[in-house]
Structure formats: structure tokens, C-alpha cells
Amino acid sequence: MRNFQQARWDEPIIMEMGSEGERGVLMPLAEERVTDAVGSAQSLIPAAMRRKNAPKLPQMSQMQVLRHFLRLSQETIGTDINIDIGLGTCTMKYSPKVHEQFVRSPKMSELHPLQDESTVQGILQILYETDNYLQEISGMDKFSLQPSGGTQAIYGNVAVIRAYHKANGEDYRDEIITTILSHPGNAAAASTAGYKVITIYPDKDGYPDIEALRAAVGPKTAGLLITNPEDTGIYNFRIKEFVNLVHSVGGLCSYDQANVNGVFGLARAKEAGFDMCHFNLHKSFSSPHGCQGPAAGAQGVVAKLAPFLATPTVEFDGEKYYLQDNGEQSIGKLRKFWGVPQVILRTYAYIRSLGPEGMKKIAELSILNNNYLLKKMLEIEGIELPLAPGKRRLEQARLSWNKLYEQTGVGTDDIDRRIVDYGFQCFFASHHPRLIPEPFTPEPVETYSKADIDEFVAAFASIADEARHNPELVKNAPYKAALATQIDGEGLTDPKRFATTWRAFKKYVDK
Ligand SMILES: Cc1ncc(COP(=O)(O)O)c(C=O)c1O
Known part of the structure; x- marks a missing residue:
């Protein structure tokens, strides 16, 4: 397993950055013969549509802008830097980059x-x-x-x-x-x-x-x-x-x-x-x-x-x-x-690109990957497969951490936060309805290799072990993420607690 540490940039928002006179691109002024022929660019805009005051835009160089957004991109655990198996019915599969060219x-x-x-x-x-x-x-x-x-x-x-x-x-x-x-x-x-x-x-x-x-x-x-x-x-x-x-x-x-x-x-x-x-x-x-x-x-x-x-x-x-x-x-x-x-x-x-045979192969691989993952997950003490026990699943499986919860007090929401410290983005909230207690629904589809699946399972095995020896460690997670504590369910519905940036979040935590 990797020793993961998510980027933690104490990043001001872009509107707070820059310094007077700094520019990304210096546009040459229009040549005289051009302005003589068509007038100034401003004169082409009807007077009623012209701004009274210049907009307050951050004055920055290209490198500053690039650095800012690259840093922000490292504060997320998106599909391209994550083994995205844990979102259950919302899991994203691999999206070939060549499609982006199209x-x-x-x-x-x-x-x-x-x-x-x-x-x-x-x-x-x-x-x-x-x-x-x-x-x-x-x-x-x-x-x-x-x-x-x-x-x-x-x-x-x-x-x-x-x-x-x-x-x-x-x-x-x-x-x-x-x-x-x-x-x-x-x-x-x-x-x-x-x-x-x-x-x-x-x-x-x-x-x-x-x-x-x-x-x-x-x-x-x-x-x-x-x-x-x-x-x-x-x-x-x-x-x-x-x-x-x-x-x-x-x-x-x-x-x-x-x-x-x-x-x-x-x-x-x-x-x-x-x-x-x-x-x-x-x-x-x-x-x-x-x-x-x-x-x-x-x-x-x-x-x-x-x-x-x-x-x-x-x-x-x-x-x-x-x-x-x-x-x-x-x-x-x-x-x-x-x-x-x-x-x-x-x-x-x-x-x-896949053709009929390729698409059938996708199904076979998705089922194979899922049943391999399932078998490995079921080797972890504290996890169970309720409903139709012993029967195969297709491309995903709804497991339950209920036994672990009863033994240690560590449940699915705690594990959901702790797994971020291992570098995996999960969001178990999609595993509704909670007919199955403490649910967890991994879905590897055809995207992931055996090594990826093994790493994913090893992280959960490690958390189950932590739950037995140090449950508070799991309950207070995450520690290695961009945000010290994820906003809980209540925070998501309370507009006063929204934090769209790291800085905004910090302000509200510091209060
Ligand atoms: C089985 C199933 N049906 C419906 C949906 C809803 O799709 P959407 O999230 O695009 O509305 C999903 C979500 O991925 C799904 O997994």
C-alpha cells in the first residue's frame, strides 16, 4: 500500500491573488492604420453597453494561474488519481483519453x-x-x-x-x-x-x-x-x-x-x-x-x-x-x-472501438473482477454479504460492515472517512436505501487490474484491523486529506456551513 498524503494547499481563492500590473499575456496595441480604418475597439461597442468601471480581475502571470489550478486539482481524489471502486452504483469506469481528443x-x-x-x-x-x-x-x-x-x-x-x-x-x-x-x-x-x-x-x-x-x-x-x-x-x-x-x-x-x-x-x-x-x-x-x-x-x-x-x-x-x-x-x-x-x-x-466481442468481454471481465474482489473482501473479519448468501454477484456487491460495527462501534460512515487517508475516494452515501445495515457497495467493472483490487482490499483490511485496536483513530479520520474533517451530512444541508474552498472551510473551522 502507498503511504498516501493528499495535497494540502492553504490556497487563497484566485480573486484574492495577483499583484498590480502583473499580466498573463501582453497584447500589442492596434496599429495606427488599423485604428484609422475601423476606429478604436471601444468605439465599436455601443455606449450603453460599455462598463463604467473596469472589472476587478486578479492580475496574474500565466505561471501563477497554472500553479493555482494545478494545486487545486491535487486537492481532489478524482477518477484519474484514484482506484474508483467504492462508489457503488455511481462508480466511474475508465474513460479512454483518446475520447477527449474527439x-x-x-x-x-x-x-x-x-x-x-x-x-x-x-x-x-x-x-x-x-x-x-x-x-x-x-x-x-x-x-x-x-x-x-x-x-x-x-x-x-x-x-x-x-x-x-x-x-x-x-x-x-x-x-x-x-x-x-x-x-x-x-x-x-x-x-x-x-x-x-x-x-x-x-x-x-x-x-x-x-x-x-x-x-x-x-x-x-x-x-x-x-x-x-x-x-x-x-x-x-x-x-x-x-x-x-x-x-x-x-x-x-x-x-x-x-x-x-x-x-x-x-x-x-x-x-x-x-x-x-x-x-x-x-x-x-x-x-x-x-x-x-x-x-x-x-x-x-x-x-x-x-x-x-x-x-x-x-x-x-x-x-x-x-x-x-x-x-x-x-x-x-x-x-x-x-x-x-x-x-x-x-x-x-x-x-x-470494442465491437460486439469486445463488449461481451467487458461483461465477462466486470463479473470476474467483481467476484474476485468479493472473495477477497469476505476474507476480512467483520464484513458480510447479506441477501442471497453464497450466490454469485454480477458486477457489484452490497456488503455490510454491521458485524464490525457491533464488535467495535466502527461503522460504514467512519470507514468512508478513513479510506480517504489511504488515497481512495469513496462516498458510501450512494448505497441507499440502508435496508442492509452499514452498507458498502464496491463495483470494479472492467477497469481495474488484480493489483489495483488487491491494494483496494488491503486498505479495507487495514481499517478493519485499526477498528479493533484503535477505533478512535478510524472515527476521527481523515488525517491525510485536504480537509481535516469531512463535512458531515448535516453540513451538506446547512447553507451556513457550506465551504466551497479550503480557505472558507478553515475560517469556519477556526471560528
Ligand atoms: C442502476 C442505476 N439506475 C439509475 C441511476 C441514475 O443515474 P443518474 O445518476 O445519471 O441519474 C444510477 C446511477 O448511476 C444507477 O446506478
Whole structure:
């Protein structure tokens, strides 16, 4: 294990830096013949739009600016300097750097969404072909690439469910069923759309309870929103029965495939009977998201639901690519213009560079890595694998530190803070709901090597050991991080305690 020490710069904010007269770039004055011909640059700005006073900008050299931002970058444990396995359902996989060249190329970055379609045929072709690839991966018949993220894509699917039942004169259907260990975005999207949410709990074996579903379905059922594998990594082997049951009462079924890495090329939404699915194009198809970059979701449906998709979709008439307004039946717009084309371009590059065999390999590697990690984690005294014990997980696993907590008083939140001292960024808060006590959900996908996984496990083994011998050490962590104490849950919701910079944080700690 490395002896990690995070950068701790007592860095003023950039507006407080610089000194009078310092400059980054010295611009030459315009030559006389230029000003004679066009006047001064200022005179070209209408008087009403000119500033009365010069803006207060920091006066700094290029090196000072560069140093400032490089230092700040070292105060984070981002995906590129971290073995990012511990965020559970939000783990970021490797995003090939070559993709950045594509999205930052002027061919992409200088496009404007209001350009005439004839001048943006390249990106429209990429959007269209990405839609086709996603159809192939899922078996669905049409995708909208409009959503800004996974939960918005789920919301889009809920809106399709509502529009479909309305078109059939069945808008009395006001219940949506989900499972407690499906991603919480499913219940949230259904509830936001105004549906009553019925939640299925696991049966005695740890799988979504088919008998509970049988009791829940009825004439009011609008649909089923389900994640599979669930956020526990458990694959619901009765998924087809779940879908059939909901179909038997006239409901629609939507498959949350945000974490599709363990399923690529092995199973498809269509064969399980689903009417809809969604993918997180960030994360599963490369591209970091959350505070590390914008996200994009893809909403896919079977042919009978295509008219309801978010508008516009991208079509091809044999000669040119164009944006198609989906008309009156469409659920309307989820986002402006083309969705988030940079993330879609990375998705396209990811699929093209891997090909069908490569994508299947991703699934195999994700499952292998996860089960290796799981086996190693379970060798640590104090950690357990509740629900479906002894059964394999797919690409992630929800473990529990409950035994360690009962033995030492050190729980998942303490470990979450202490792991930062080992150089790993975790954020166990994503491991909701806490149906499993003291939860922890690692997800290595295909990104990490055996050595990375071993180092990650060794850090947790060391913390479990510390918990037994010196629990206070763990409870008061972190010590080697940029911030002495992480802001706790309350701090995140109390505006008076926000600290967006190291300095602001210090002021509030010193008080
Ligand atoms: C299974 C699952 N569904 C839905 C989501 C929600 O996606 P987003 O965070 O983009 O809204 C996630 C998050 O990564 C997820 O893991």
C-alpha cells in the first residue's frame, strides 16, 4: 500500500491573488492604420453597453494561474488519481483519453446546435448510428438520446407509460411497481410523475419476491420499473416471470440498465420481454459524470411505443440525416437541441472501438473482477454479504460492515472517512436505501487490474484491523486529506456551513 498524503494547499481563492500590473499575456496595441480604418475597439461597442468601471480581475502571470489550478486539482481524489471502486452504483469506469481528443476537436467543439442540418451531417450520423447500436445491444426498436442522465431517462420512460395508457383510454392506471433494491431513481421518477409507488421487498432467499409482485399487480398497475442486477449485484433470475405478470394485467415494463457492464452481450432487455429500457451513457459507456462532467441517458422502447419517445429523434432518409419532431403523441422535450452530444460521441467511440466481442468481454471481465474482489473482501473479519448468501454477484456487491460495527462501534460512515487517508475516494452515501445495515457497495467493472483490487482490499483490511485496536483513530479520520474533517451530512444541508474552498472551510473551522 502507498503511504498516501493528499495535497494540502492553504490556497487563497484566485480573486484574492495577483499583484498590480502583473499580466498573463501582453497584447500589442492596434496599429495606427488599423485604428484609422475601423476606429478604436471601444468605439465599436455601443455606449450603453460599455462598463463604467473596469472589472476587478486578479492580475496574474500565466505561471501563477497554472500553479493555482494545478494545486487545486491535487486537492481532489478524482477518477484519474484514484482506484474508483467504492462508489457503488455511481462508480466511474475508465474513460479512454483518446475520447477527449474527439470531443475537444474543433470539429465537435465548434458546432452549434442551431446550424443548418446540412452542415452537421457528421454529428447527426453519429447520433443515428449510436441509436442503432443501442438497439442492437438491448433489442429495443428505437432510442431517444435526449435525456441528461439516468434518472431523467427513467422519468422519460415513466412519461411514456403514462402517454401510452392515456392513448388507450386507461389513464386510471395510477400505480407503478418497483423493488426496494432497484436504484432509488426508479421510485423517485415514478413519484415525481405523480404515481403511487408500490415497493417489493426481497423474499427469504434475498431475491425480489415474486409472490409480493403477484399480490401487487392489478387493474391499476401502470408499469414496472426494475433494475437487474439490482444495486446489490443480485441478478433476478425470474425476471421474465416478473415481466409476464405485469403484462398479464396490461402494465408496461421498463428495465433500468444503467449498470449494464455485467450484461453486455450476455442478455438483452428484449429477450426478457421488456417494453422499455434505459442506459446511462456516462459511466457504463465511458464518460465520467456527477461533479466530474455532464451525463447523458438513452431511453429505448419497442416499436409500439416509439411514437411516444422524447422529441426529437434522429432519422436517415437514405441520403441525409435529420432531426424528427415526434409529433403530438411524443412526451415532448427532455432537453434542448441534440441531448448531450459530447457524451454520445464518447459512447459511439466506446462501442466502435470494442465491437460486439469486445463488449461481451467487458461483461465477462466486470463479473470476474467483481467476484474476485468479493472473495477477497469476505476474507476480512467483520464484513458480510447479506441477501442471497453464497450466490454469485454480477458486477457489484452490497456488503455490510454491521458485524464490525457491533464488535467495535466502527461503522460504514467512519470507514468512508478513513479510506480517504489511504488515497481512495469513496462516498458510501450512494448505497441507499440502508435496508442492509452499514452498507458498502464496491463495483470494479472492467477497469481495474488484480493489483489495483488487491491494494483496494488491503486498505479495507487495514481499517478493519485499526477498528479493533484503535477505533478512535478510524472515527476521527481523515488525517491525510485536504480537509481535516469531512463535512458531515448535516453540513451538506446547512447553507451556513457550506465551504466551497479550503480557505472558507478553515475560517469556519477556526471560528
Ligand atoms: C442502476 C442505476 N439506475 C439509475 C441511476 C441514475 O443515474 P443518474 O445518476 O445519471 O441519474 C444510477 C446511477 O448511476 C444507477 O446506478
